[in-house]
Amino acid sequence: MLTLEHVGKTYSNGVHALADINFSVGPGEIVAIVGGSGCGKSTLLRAISGLDTPSTGRVVLDGEAVMQPHEKIGIIFQEPRLLPWLSVAGNVGFGLEDRPKAERDARVAEALTRVGLSDKAGVWPRELSGGQAQRVAIARALVPRPEVLLLDEPFSALDAFTRVDLQDHLLSLWADTKPTLILVTHDVDEAVVLADRIMVMKPRPGRIFDEIQADLPRPRDRQSSAFDRVRRHVMAALDRSLSRSGHNSNAETDPSGAALWW
Amino acid sequence: MSLASEPAAQPSRKSKSSLSRWGSPALGLLLPLGLAVGWELAVRAGWSNGRLVPPPSVIYATFAELAKTGELQRHAAATLARVVSGFGIGVIVGTVLGAITGYSMLVRRFIDPSLQALRAIPSIAWVPLFILWLGIFEASKVTLIAVGVFFPVYLGVMAAVMSVDRKIVEVGRAFRLSGFKMVRRILLPAVLPAYITALRSGLGLGWMFVVAAEFMGASEGLGFLLVDGQQLGKPAQIVAAIVAFALIGKVTDWLIVGISTPFLRWEDRFKSPAAQD
Ligand SMILES: Nc1ncnc2c1ncn2[C@@H]1O[C@H](COP(=O)(O)OP(=O)(O)O)[C@@H](O)[C@H]1O
Ligand SMILES: [Mg+2]
Numbered sequence A: 001m002l003t004l005e006h007v008g009k010t011y012s013n014g015v016h017a018l019a020d021i022n023f024s025v026g027p028g029e030i031v032a033i034v035g036g037s038g039c040g041k042s043t044l045l046r047a048i049s050g051l052d053t054p055s056t057g058r059v060v061l062d063g064e065a066v067m068q069p070h071e072k073i074g075i076i077f078q079e080p081r082l083l084p085w086l087s088v089a090g091n092v093g094f095g096l097e098d099r100p101k102a103e104r105d106a107r108v109a110e111a112l113t114r115v116g117l118s119d120k121a122g123v124w125p126r127e128l129s130g131g132q133a134q135r136v137a138i139a140r141a142l143v144p145r146p147e148v149l150l151l152d153e154p155f156s157a158l159d160a161f162t163r164v165d166l167q168d169h170l171l172s173l174w175a176d177t178k179p180t181l182i183l184v185t186h187d188v189d190e191a192v193v194l195a196d197r198i199m200v201m202k203p204r205p206g207r208i209f210d211e212i213q214a215d216l217p218r219p220r221d222r223q224s225s226a227f228d229r230v231r232r233h234v235m236a237a238l239d240r241s242l243s244r245s246g247h248n249s250n251a252e253t254d255p256s257g258a259a260l261w262w
Numbered sequence B: 001m002s003l004a005s006e007p008a009a010q011p012s013r014k015s016k017s018s019l020s021r022w023g024s025p026a027l028g029l030l031l032p033l034g035l036a037v038g039w040e041l042a043v044r045a046g047w048s049n050g051r052l053v054p055p056p057s058v059i060y061a062t063f064a065e066l067a068k069t070g071e072l073q074r075h076a077a078a079t080l081a082r083v084v085s086g087f088g089i090g091v092i093v094g095t096v097l098g099a100i101t102g103y104s105m106l107v108r109r110f111i112d113p114s115l116q117a118l119r120a121i122p123s124i125a126w127v128p129l130f131i132l133w134l135g136i137f138e139a140s141k142v143t144l145i146a147v148g149v150f151f152p153v154y155l156g157v158m159a160a161v162m163s164v165d166r167k168i169v170e171v172g173r174a175f176r177l178s179g180f181k182m183v184r185r186i187l188l189p190a191v192l193p194a195y196i197t198a199l200r201s202g203l204g205l206g207w208m209f210v211v212a213a214e215f216m217g218a219s220e221g222l223g224f225l226l227v228d229g230q231q232l233g234k235p236a237q238i239v240a241a242i243v244a245f246a247l248i249g250k251v252t253d254w255l256i257v258g259i260s261t262p263f264l265r266w267e268d269r270f271k272s273p274a275a276q277d
Helices: A041-049 A088-096 A101-114 A130-142 A160-177 A189-195 A226-241 A257-259 B009-044 B056-069 B073-101 B105-119 B122-135 B137-164 B166-174 B181-217 B221-232 B234-265
Strands: A002-009 A016-025 A030-035 A056-061 A075-076 A148-152 A180-184 A198-200 A208-212
Touching: A002 A041, A002 A160, A016 A041, A016 A056, A016 A208, A030 A041, A030 A189, A030 A226, A041 A075, A041 A148, A056 A189, A075 A130, A075 B009, A075 B073, A088 A101, A088 A130, A101 A130, A101 A160, A130 A160, A130 B137, A160 A189, A189 A226, A198 A226, A208 A226, A208 B122, A226 B073, B009 B056, B056 B234, B073 B105, B073 B137, B073 B181, B073 B221, B073 B234, B105 B137, B105 B221, B137 B181, B221 B234
Parallel strands: A030 A180, A030 A198, A075 A148, A148 A180
Antiparallel strands: A002 A016, A002 A056, A198 A208
């Protein structure tokens, strides 16, 4: 169980990025965080990961406060961030240094098979396409079997087809060990396809504005009316999160305006 | 032969690429070889006595003679020893200071301006001072070489450490690396390509400065052969010493390249030789 207790963040330059964030995510749950640009999504994810520390409040994982990067927490960034001097297999096994070589090799091979790149084990990262590199990054983060996996707009740099493909890959990998997934995205469809619960953030300072359950059966059909209903709901919430005061008169009924939210 | 099963266009394209691969170095050799042969013929034909500019055969004979008596080896060894000690000292100091200043902005603000000011002085200008301080023997020579090697290494390491991608370091942090492990698994490999380049330019300067150092009075060394050849009017000896400099300098550079190449195969360089595997 991952819990955020009154998490707030003020950067040293005075930017008040987060204020009083409270929520819990259960084991195996998938939560998507959406919100306008600059509303503190990355700040929030970095605070959870332990790469940054919150200025107020705390992040608690299984009863233990997270103060620095934690072995039960993995993170996937917007860019693959592969180490260019390691082969694909070396990158995937990066977090398994302390394991015996046989175990490491077996787990790396298994993970590469799961992301469909077993034929690329020996190549350098420079030889991969953007989508392949991000699949390697996913494998690298999952191979140490984290309890919580954080993803900061992981597919936003990819084209639409690759993105859908990677969303499917991610879900099938998630199904293996069912870690908690916290996914920051600006793609509403992505949030609705993947998440059990969607948090909408509001900027300046960043806080949770709305929380939408997306309890659709899996695998999810992007064309279904239930899917569309959740999507409209999220878009309407996004629109309201960005309007300065209470003027939300037509946001509920006109989801087309939501296209401008990010 | 497996080639037989390949499309007909394949062999012709291959031969064209191998022609251009071998063609260009051969092309580069044409001019110096042509000049050498031409000069040799000119001297033999009696168009020039070749006294000030000895023909290749005389240079070769001088070189062989020096090698046979062991003179060449003795002088080359003395020079090499100076370069190796000066290079070693310059590399160690340059690496340590470069790494610290690259890593810590405070230290950089503190010592880098002074070092940059010192760098603005042409290093040869130090010679009289080094001789006053350290005497005319090995210490002043090695120090001069070390100073020459120090600056490119220092600058290269500092720039390399400063430009390590913050995002890659963050990957290391996310995997809970710190201290020595961070250095070994992230920082060291990240700076290696720039470090090798810095070592090579340092070595180049080391070879330049050893000549200057040996000009200032040495009883042995390839630089001594140069001065000796000048004073005794033996141009062939001068050219033979120059050839020896070129050969040994190139071999030491090859050593650095050869040792580092296996560690740099990953580099995403334009026309990297590793890109063909
Ligand atoms: N390292 C930092 N130092 C100072 N301000 C920052 C830093 N990182 C982000 N910010 C500020 O905090 C706010 C939230 O940023 P961020 O979390 O990156 O937003 P998002 O990921 O939702 O786009 C922005 O106003 C941004 O300018
Ligand atoms: Mg962000």
